[in-house]
Amino acid sequence: MVDKGPFDSAPSAAPFGPVHFQLVLLRRMADFQPGLVEEARRELGASIADMREANRRWQAMARAPRGRGAVSRYRSVLGEPESRTRRRIGDLECEALLWRLPLWPDLRFEVLTAPGARTVWNEWLVRAPGAPGPELRTAADLRPWSCTVDEVARAFPPARPQEGSAPTRWRLAFTLPDGEACVAEFTWGLLQRLV
Numbered sequence: 577m578v579d580k581g582p583f584d585s586a587p588s589a590a591p592f593g594p595v596h597f598q599l600v601l602l603r604r605m606a607d608f609q610p611g612l613v614e615e616a617r618r619e620l621g622a623s624i625a626d627m628r629e630a631n632r633r634w635q636a637m638a639r640a641p642r643g644r645g646a647v648s649r650y651r652s653v654l655g656e657p658e659s660r661t662r663r664r665i666g667d668l669e670c671e672a673l674l675w676r677l678p679l680w681p682d683l684r685f686e687v688l689t690a691p692g693a694r695t696v697w698n699e700w701l702v703r704a705p706g707a708p709g710p711e712l713r714t715a716a717d718l719r720p721w722s723c724t725v726d727e728v729a730r731a732f733p734p735a736r737p738q739e740g741s742a743p744t745r746w747r748l749a750f751t752l753p754d755g756e757a758c759v760a761e762f763t764w765g766l767l768q769r770l771v
Contacts, residue, residue, distance in 0.1 A: 592633055595620055597653050598679050599630035601701075601764050604744050608761065608768035609720050616679050646696040647673070647689055658684065659705070662691065670697060674705075682707040683724070683766070700744075700765025703727060715752055718760060718770055725765050732758075747771075 590596075599622055606613040606627075617627055637649055650673070651657075657673040664670075671691045674684040680701060688698040702724055703709045710723050712731035725746055729735040732750035738759065740746045746762045759771040 592630070592637070592653055594654055594675075594677065595622070596630040596633065598677055599627045600634045601677075602679075603627050603631040604742070605763045605766070605768060608763060612721055619679065646699075647687065650675070650687055650696075650699075654685070657687075663688070674702075676704075677701075680721075680766075686765075700725065700746075700762075702765060713753065715756065715758065715770060718758075718767060720768055721766055723767050725762050725767075728760055728767065 598620060599617070602613045602616055617624070622630075638646075654675040658676050659674045661672045661674075662669065663672050665688075669691060670688050673687045673689070675687075677683070677685055682704055683701045684704045686698075686700060686702045687696055689696050703726075709727050710717060712718065712723060712727060718728070723731075725748060728748055728750065729737075732752065735748045735750040738747035738749055740761070744764050746765070748760045748762070749757070750760070751757050761768045761771060
């Protein structure tokens with residue numbers, strides 16, 4: 577008997593929502609953490625085919641010639657943001673939109689954009705406001721899916737951003753207190769592995 581996910585009967589007919597979007601995030605993380613992705617996919621009640629189909633639909637929405645702007649696309653998929661905050665990053669004034677995702681209750685999906693603009697500057701997972709982050713002191717503390725880019729950068733200054741291997745991927749070079757040089761790889765802002 578074939579394991580059927582919640583979308584298998586008519587995958588393109590179901591409205592694209594938060595569960596589908598989480599599958600898109602998981603699809604990119606599967607290259608680094610297939611075991612964690614499989615557990616999360618099962619928690620969502622989705623098959624591998626569902627994950628592929630969600631990714632296909634997301635890519636089609638993102639690349640549609642007359643599609644919605646990125647911010648509108650996130651709103652149509654995730655609903656209205658849980659919160660929106662004005663933020664200053666260097667000389668730039670931006671707006672941070674945060675959405676809750678059930679797979680990661682202590683994190684939020686953050687979209688940074690110019691106030692009132694449709695263009696997205698950054699999109700990734702961050703720690704939820706008020707949620708305690710992990711204590712990061714050694715390499716052993718840097719477990720997959722335990723922390724975000726900004727948490728690692730704050731814990732081990734001066735961290736140096738590096739280009740990731742694909743869109744939605746980041747690398748961060750830093751030195752541990754014992755003098756060991758490390759590079760951490762992130763997908764959608766969530767730690768995947770140390771190189």
